[in-house]
Amino acid sequence: MKKARVLLKPSLLPSCLTRAKYFFSSVSQLPSISHQMETDPSSGSERYCYDPVLRWDPQVEDYFNKAYGTDHFARISKALTRPSSYSCIRVNTVKTTSDAVIEKLTKILNDSEDGLKLVQPDGSSPISKCQIPGLEYVVFVNGSGPHKIQYDFGLENPPKEVLVSRKCAEAVLRGAQVYVPGVLACTAHVEKGDAVAVCVAIEQPGDEGDWSVNMTRGTTLQGLPKDPFYCERSGLYIGMGTTMLSRAGMFRVSHGVAVDLSNRVFRLPSFHNVLEGEIFLQNLPSIVAAHALDPQKGERILDMCAAPGGKTTAIAILMKDEGEIVAADRSHNKVLDVQKLSAEMGLSCITTCKLDALKSVCLPNTLNDSKTVVNGDNSGSMTSNKEMAFDASRRPEAEKSCEKTATTEQSNGGDNVSQAEVRKNKGRLKNGRGRTQTQGGRAGTSQGFPPNSFDRVLLDAPCSALGLRPRLFAGLETVISLRNHGRYQRKMFDQAVQLVRVGGILVYSTCTINPSENEAVVRYALDKYKFLSLAPQHPRIGGPGLVGRCEFPDGYIEEWLKSGEEEMVQKFDPSSELDTIGFFIAKFSVGSKD
Numbered sequence: 001m002k003k004a005r006v007l008l009k010p011s012l013l014p015s016c017l018t019r020a021k022y023f024f025s026s027v028s029q030l031p032s033i034s035h036q037m038e039t040d041p042s043s044g045s046e047r048y049c050y051d052p053v054l055r056w057d058p059q060v061e062d063y064f065n066k067a068y069g070t071d072h073f074a075r076i077s078k079a080l081t082r083p084s085s086y087s088c089i090r091v092n093t094v095k096t097t098s099d100a101v102i103e104k105l106t107k108i109l110n111d112s113e114d115g116l117k118l119v120q121p122d123g124s125s126p127i128s129k130c131q132i133p134g135l136e137y138v139v140f141v142n143g144s145g146p147h148k149i150q151y152d153f154g155l156e157n158p159p160k161e162v163l164v165s166r167k168c169a170e171a172v173l174r175g176a177q178v179y180v181p182g183v184l185a186c187t188a189h190v191e192k193g194d195a196v197a198v199c200v201a202i203e204q205p206g207d208e209g210d211w212s213v214n215m216t217r218g219t220t221l222q223g224l225p226k227d228p229f230y231c232e233r234s235g236l237y238i239g240m241g242t243t244m245l246s247r248a249g250m251f252r253v254s255h256g257v258a259v260d261l262s263n264r265v266f267r268l269p270s271f272h273n274v275l276e277g278e279i280f281l282q283n284l285p286s287i288v289a290a291h292a293l294d295p296q297k298g299e300r301i302l303d304m305c306a307a308p309g310g311k312t313t314a315i316a317i318l319m320k321d322e323g324e325i326v327a328a329d330r331s332h333n334k335v336l337d338v339q340k341l342s343a344e345m346g347l348s349c350i351t352t353c354k355l356d357a358l359k360s361v362c363l364p365n366t367l368n369d370s371k372t373v374v375n376g377d378n379s380g381s382m383t384s385n386k387e388m389a390f391d392a393s394r395r396p397e398a399e400k401s402c403e404k405t406a407t408t409e410q411s412n413g414g415d416n417v418s419q420a421e422v423r424k425n426k427g428r429l430k431n432g433r434g435r436t437q438t439q440g441g442r443a444g445t446s447q448g449f450p451p452n453s454f455d456r457v458l459l460d461a462p463c464s465a466l467g468l469r470p471r472l473f474a475g476l477e478t479v480i481s482l483r484n485h486g487r488y489q490r491k492m493f494d495q496a497v498q499l500v501r502v503g504g505i506l507v508y509s510t511c512t513i514n515p516s517e518n519e520a521v522v523r524y525a526l527d528k529y530k531f532l533s534l535a536p537q538h539p540r541i542g543g544p545g546l547v548g549r550c551e552f553p554d555g556y557i558e559e560w561l562k563s564g565e566e567e568m569v570q571k572f573d574p575s576s577e578l579d580t581i582g583f584f585i586a587k588f589s590v591g592s593k594d
């Protein structure tokens with residue numbers, strides 16, 4: 001067995017370890033996930049193993065190599081192909097406590113076969129409470145891997161196989177089952193109950209610089225070198241399991257588990273449908289982003305790109321469900337997801353609306369034309385509005401009329417309504433239709449909000465998502481598309497900055513490692529809006545941002561942070577000891593806008 005590789009530059013270790021000190025007192029028993037697996041060519045283990053190489057567009061790779069250094073980027077790239085070695089659970093403290101959740105999860109794991117596999121080498125529980133001050137409501141469940149799977153076949157006698165899509169494999173590596181829609185191909189004559197090796201089909205380069213899997217669903221595999229995708233599957237085996245359906249069944253039915261993957265390269269518990277409403281599976285940096293916003297009870301907060309509502313609900317819990325959070329998203333269906341999650345978690349301070357973040361600011365001359373509607377889902381928050389620091393009733397009538405929130409079509413048919421009607425509806429909805437009954441329905445459209453109408457704004461921007469783990473393919477992003485993400489985010493930022501009141505806070509976050517969407521957006525913001533300044537974040541467990549600039553071969557110059565700014569942001573590096581997704585958080589204080 002080769003030795004585990006050191007994942008951090010030695011010079012970075014002291015500061016990272018200080019940051020990680022609290023964290024690691026709870027996640028200290030994690031088996032290393034950087035072991036290279038033993039190989040034995042004669043047994044086919046070079047082929048039947050998990051050792052993926054993440055493919056990038058060459059220019060993107062070049063850009064990231066310049067930004068991070070070649071060795072560091074190679075480590076990031078490798079880390080992205082693996083799941084984080086633990087699951088992070090945010091406890092809904094409005095409903096329960098970490099201790100109660102730990103007790104319930106322990107029982108659930110003890111009662112399940114899979115739970116036994118998670119018990120740590122020293123026999124201790126894989127479940128622990130986060131030790132970072134202020135984050136005691138976060139619970140970790142350690143997983144393990146990569147495990148060497150005994151496929152028990154040599155090259156002469158290949159295993160029966162099920163080939164799954166990349167998306168399916170990424171979910172399976174995070175602990176999901178292999179569901180029927182994810183199956184692309186299967187060996188001939190597979191019957192229900194057969195032992196199969198599960199491998200993944202990853203996009204391959206085409207003749208015209210395109211990428212595709214190029215395989216028809218239902219393809220028959222023989223396990224022979226003449227199989228389609230034979231070479232490409234090498235090193236892409238994610239486990240061994242038992243088929244729940246015959247080959248014919250897998251391609252006939254539309255849903256259900258295709259393979260019970262009992263022997264996995266990575267073992268992480270699945271929390272699907274577990275303790276619904278009491279817990280939420282969320283990456284640690286996302287929880288930290290909600291803390292960076294530092295929401296206070298009674299404040300009025302805008303979450304501009306809120307769906308599915310992970311951060312919205314985290315913010316609501318930090319506010320003890322007192323105040324008003326407007327959770328907006330461009331997608332109608334996704335807004336319904338936020339409503340559903342809020343209801344499930346029993347949070348009443350969340351108002352939802354469909355709103356394009358690029359049109360979030362409604363200017364005074366549009367106010368007269370705008371429609372005002374009531375969000376039945378927000379009936380609870382209407383009550384708590386009375387206590388709000390930024391009380392809607394104290395805002396000018398013109399400002400209030402700018403808002404139009406969820407379920408409105410149901411209450412007023414989407415027509416313009418008077419304020420009196422609005423208030424009447426609020427009361428009716430509060431005592432009438434239950435929150436969950438609004439879910440089936442509709443998300444109202446907002447016309448935007450007046451400038452300076454929020455105490456705090458979170459812009460958790462749509463991004464290239466190049467920090468998400470595990471990721472098995474990254475070839476579609478080009479330097480141009482990466483720049484375009486940054487452009488889109490800057491436009492959203494232009495809106496966000498107008499909506500925060502003087503003295504308020506704006507948090508910008510992404511789940512990508514791409515500096516064009518992180519440091520370059522911060523540079524843009526600080527250079528354009530002189531009234532913004534970077535604010536300290538608590539807790540600060542991420543690493544520093546990138547200082548400097550990048551000159552591209554086409555002459556484009558991208559400016560990043562200036563010296564002294566790097567420690568004000570949090571950059572979560574997937575290859576660091578924290579073992580999180582790649583994530584970026586910048587917090588801005590809004591000074592006088594004059």
Ligand SMILES: C[S@@+](CC[C@H](N)C(=O)[O-])C[C@H]1O[C@@H](n2cnc3c(N)ncnc32)[C@H](O)[C@@H]1O
Binds near residue numbers: 329356462
């Ligand atoms: C990174 S996700 C947000 C995740 C969310 N904050 C959470 O923690 O659960 C980005 C979201 O932005 C939304 N989005 C994309 N473009 C948008 C736009 N122009 N206006 C509003 N939302 C947008 C997407 O629908 C997506 O739900």
